Amino acid sequence: MSVGVDTTENAGRDLKEIFDGVQVFDYPKPIALIKYIVNFLYFNDFTVLDFFAGSGTTMHAVMALNDEDGGHRQCILVTNNENNICEEVTYERNKRVITGYTKPNGEFVEGLRDNNLRYYRTAFVGRNRSPRNLRQLVNLSTDMLCIKEDLYAEQKEFCGTKTRKGLYRYFDDGNKRMLVIYREEYISELVEMIAEMNFDADGRRIMVYVFSPSEEPWRGDFEPVADRVDLCSLPNAILNVYKRVLPKRKDSVVYVNPDSANNESQSIPNSLFPEMDEEGGEA
Numbered sequence: 001m002s003v004g005v006d007t008t009e010n011a012g013r014d015l016k017e018i019f020d021g022v023q024v025f026d027y028p029k030p031i032a033l034i035k036y037i038v039n040f041l042y043f044n045d046f047t048v049l050d051f052f053a054g055s056g057t058t059m060h061a062v063m064a065l066n067d068e069d070g071g072h073r074q075c076i077l078v079t080n081n082e083n084n085i086c087e088e089v090t091y092e093r094n095k096r097v098i099t100g101y102t103k104p105n106g107e108f109v110e111g112l113r114d115n116n117l118r119y120y121r122t123a124f125v126g127r128n129r130s131p132r133n134l135r136q137l138v139n140l141s142t143d144m145l146c147i148k149e150d151l152y153a154e155q156k157e158f159c160g161t162k163t164r165k166g167l168y169r170y171f172d173d174g175n176k177r178m179l180v181i182y183r184e185e186y187i188s189e190l191v192e193m194i195a196e197m198n199f200d201a202d203g204r205r206i207m208v209y210v211f212s213p214s215e216e217p218w219r220g221d222f223e224p225v226a227d228r229v230d231l232c233s234l235p236n237a238i239l240n241v242y243k244r245v246l247p248k249r250k251d252s253v254v255y256v257n258p259d260s261a262n263n264e265s266q267s268i269p270n271s272l273f274p275e276m277d278e279e280g281g282e283a
Helices: 008-018 031-038 057-069 082-099 131-149 184-195 236-245
Strands: 047-050 074-077 168-172 177-181 206-210 229-232 253-256 265-268
Touching (some): 047 057, 057 074, 057 082, 131 168, 131 177, 131 236, 177 184
Parallel strands (some): 177 206, 206 229
Antiparallel strands (some): 168 177
């Protein structure tokens, strides 16, 4: 079928060349058509969303346009992954476009290397207040924060100390830094670590997200390093679900300290994550 700026037949031949001469998808959209549509916008710094990703032509076209005019367009593709199309076609096509590929005739096509590519699966998070559901939620939400900040380079160390994913995660791509904290009681130790960091080299501040039922409860705690961090509020969509699945703390354990001169009572709150029973249930 002719579309004025190319044909699906030509698009099919181009796609076969990317996949070593194998036909992996019927009737892909022509790249030229998608570039023509995207170019209706006179600026070149926006996000294109395609809910029916198919073979991934839209992303291929967006990357090609950026390569041509130096634009900063981004692209999000959505697919139901029928017949494993996401992993085997959509993702694989654009990975080859980025890294480069060899046509069946032996001609090598240079990659559009100034790009990155990731895919995520959607999943249900249990609605019950349990540590299992909470852990799953914060892990998935951290992925969403990475997308929000366009920052994916997770580091295994922070301030010379090995990171602990159950407590916090740290991301640094050389341009931006992000610290995502899951355990409130660990904040003071992290603040001390940040205070000892050498910020003279580049002065890059650290974006800090704290998973807590309150939106911005820790400004006072970060006051000693206020010139080094930017406290960020969790997006409402994440915060509201977090509150819903956050297990209620068990009653504090009250005990008498035998070494205390006045035999005074003290209370220690039970740890949130390890003490709660895990439950099922889907949202």
